[in-house]
Amino acid sequence: MAAMNSERVRFGLLLVCFFLSGFAALLYQTAWTREFSFVFGTSELAIAAVLAAYMAGLALGAAVAGHLAARIRRPVLAYGVLELLIALGALAVPFGIQWVSRIYLSLLGGLEVPPESQGLAASLFHLAGTFIVLVPCTALMGATLPLLAGHAVHREDQIGPRVGTLYAVNTAGAIAGTLCAAFVLLPELGLRKTVHVGVIGNGLVFVAAALLAWGNAPGAAGADRSPSRFHWILLFMTLSGMVSFVYEVLWTRMLGHVLGGSTHAFSTMLASFLSGIALGSAVAARFAKTRQGAAIGFVVTQVATGVFAWLAFLAADQLPDFARMVGASVRNPTPGIALAAGYLLPFTLFIGATFPF
Numbered sequence: 001m002a003a004m005n006s007e008r009v010r011f012g013l014l015l016v017c018f019f020l021s022g023f024a025a026l027l028y029q030t031a032w033t034r035e036f037s038f039v040f041g042t043s044e045l046a047i048a049a050v051l052a053a054y055m056a057g058l059a060l061g062a063a064v065a066g067h068l069a070a071r072i073r074r075p076v077l078a079y080g081v082l083e084l085l086i087a088l089g090a091l092a093v094p095f096g097i098q099w100v101s102r103i104y105l106s107l108l109g110g111l112e113v114p115p116e117s118q119g120l121a122a123s124l125f126h127l128a129g130t131f132i133v134l135v136p137c138t139a140l141m142g143a144t145l146p147l148l149a150g151h152a153v154h155r156e157d158q159i160g161p162r163v164g165t166l167y168a169v170n171t172a173g174a175i176a177g178t179l180c181a182a183f184v185l186l187p188e189l190g191l192r193k194t195v196h197v198g199v200i201g202n203g204l205v206f207v208a209a210a211l212l213a214w215g216n217a218p219g220a221a222g223a224d225r226s227p228s229r230f231h232w233i234l235l236f237m238t239l240s241g242m243v244s245f246v247y248e249v250l251w252t253r254m255l256g257h258v259l260g261g262s263t264h265a266f267s268t269m270l271a272s273f274l275s276g277i278a279l280g281s282a283v284a285a286r287f288a289k290t291r292q293g294a295a296i297g298f299v300v301t302q303v304a305t306g307v308f309a310w311l312a313f314l315a316a317d318q319l320p321d322f323a324r325m326v327g328a329s330v331r332n333p334t335p336g337i338a339l340a341a342g343y344l345l346p347f348t349l350f351i352g353a354t355f356p357f
Contacts, residue, residue: 011152011162013212014076015169017205018148021083022173023180024198024205025141026274028090029054030181030267031194035094036130039101045123048249049130055245056131057138065143069150079147080209082140087202089137090195096133104129145170160294164285164356171278171352175271179337182267233298237354240302244351247309248273254316255340272341276348284353297357301350308347315343 029050037046072078104125145166152162177198185194252269284301288294319339326335 010212013208014148014152015165017079017083017208017212018144018166018170019173019176020201020205021141021144022170023177024086024090024173024201026174026177026270027181027185027198027201028093028137028195030178030270031186031191031198032093032134034186035097035191039097039104039126039129045126047252049127050134051245051248052127053130053134054138055241057135057140058142060135061139061142061144062146063142064139065146069146072147072150074213075147075151076209077213079144079151080206080213082144082147083202083209084206086137086140087199087206089140090199090202093133093137093195094192100126100129100133160288160356161285164281164288167355168278168282168285168352171274171281175274175278178267178270178274233295236298236302240305240351240354243305247347251340251344254319255336268337268340269344271337272344273348273351275341276345277352279345280349280352280354281356282352283349284356288356294357298354301353301357305347305350305354308350312343312347319343 033046033050036050039046069075145163148166149163152166153159181194185197189197248269251273255269280301284297287297322339323336326339
């Protein structure tokens with residue numbers, strides 16, 4: 001009983017750490033989106049580029065960590081080290097952005113119009129620059145979940161519940177990070193100091209993870225449990241993720257007409273998406289305990305996502321009218337946030353339920 005209670009306490013502390021990880025990650029994303037918008041000369045291209053670079057890094061980091069997690073004897077300490085490296089990488093990103101800008105100036109002589117107006121080559125240059133600058137940092141972020149999942153899961157019936165809980169808590173931190181960055185930290189502190197807040201968060205996670213790992217005997221390195229064959233779920237998860245980010249980019253543009261500022265629209269869209277994802281993941285984690293049940297749940301979530309997304313787009317023409325009714329504006333964004341959440345929550349709940357299943 002004492003050992004079980006001790007494990008629960010350690011898992012709870014890990015959840016706190018993972019909340020801070022999500023907070024810092026989305027704080028960075030919001031700040032870097034604004035910074036790249038100055039480089040691109042347009043917020044919409046910056047949003048798409050930063051989202052793509054984030055997801056590419058997360059996918060790369062998760063793929064590598066998924067193969068190595070079973071061989072790491074101190075996964076919590078390794079997670080803490082990753083958080084420290086993320087903090088150092090975040091401090092280096094502004095220098096990478098300056099480097100990309102200098103190369104662009106030397107090669108093409110400046111940015112007189114937005115990159116998408118200059119042809120495919122200019123857009124690809126900016127997209128490649130974004131990837132080069134951000135992927136090293138975001139790959140480290142992507143490696144954290146496989147490490148913690150491998151540490152927290154000991155039985156098959158824990159896979160859905162514990163991974164879903166980790167995902168939900170990390171997403172909840174991400175909601176707090178993007179809202180704090182857009183509506184509090186960036187207006188009050190500016191870009192650099194906002195990033196420094198995220199660096200402090202990563203540093204706290206490193207210290208906490210090191211303390212959790214201290215005195216805890218290293219576990220035996222297990223065999224590599226990575227799947228040896230392609231499974232049908234991977235293809236459908238790829239398609240599901242692609243469609244989800246199409247929704248994100250489209251709803252950022254739509255909410256811009258309601259909320260005005262692109263940073264506010266992006267953060268509101270992101271927070272609304274993440275709220276549904278956190279809630280959906282938390283709920284689905286309770287049901288994703290068997291392979292058959294998870295397969296059925298996955299199919300149900302995909303159908304429901306499509307239906308509710310279609311209904312949301314049908315109602316999109318009424319967004320400006322509803323925004324006026326609730327008094328949403330750039331100076332008073334709170335009603336707009338509530339309105340956006342109401343529009344997006346139904347189908348984002350099912351998007352969030354996808355991962356645990």
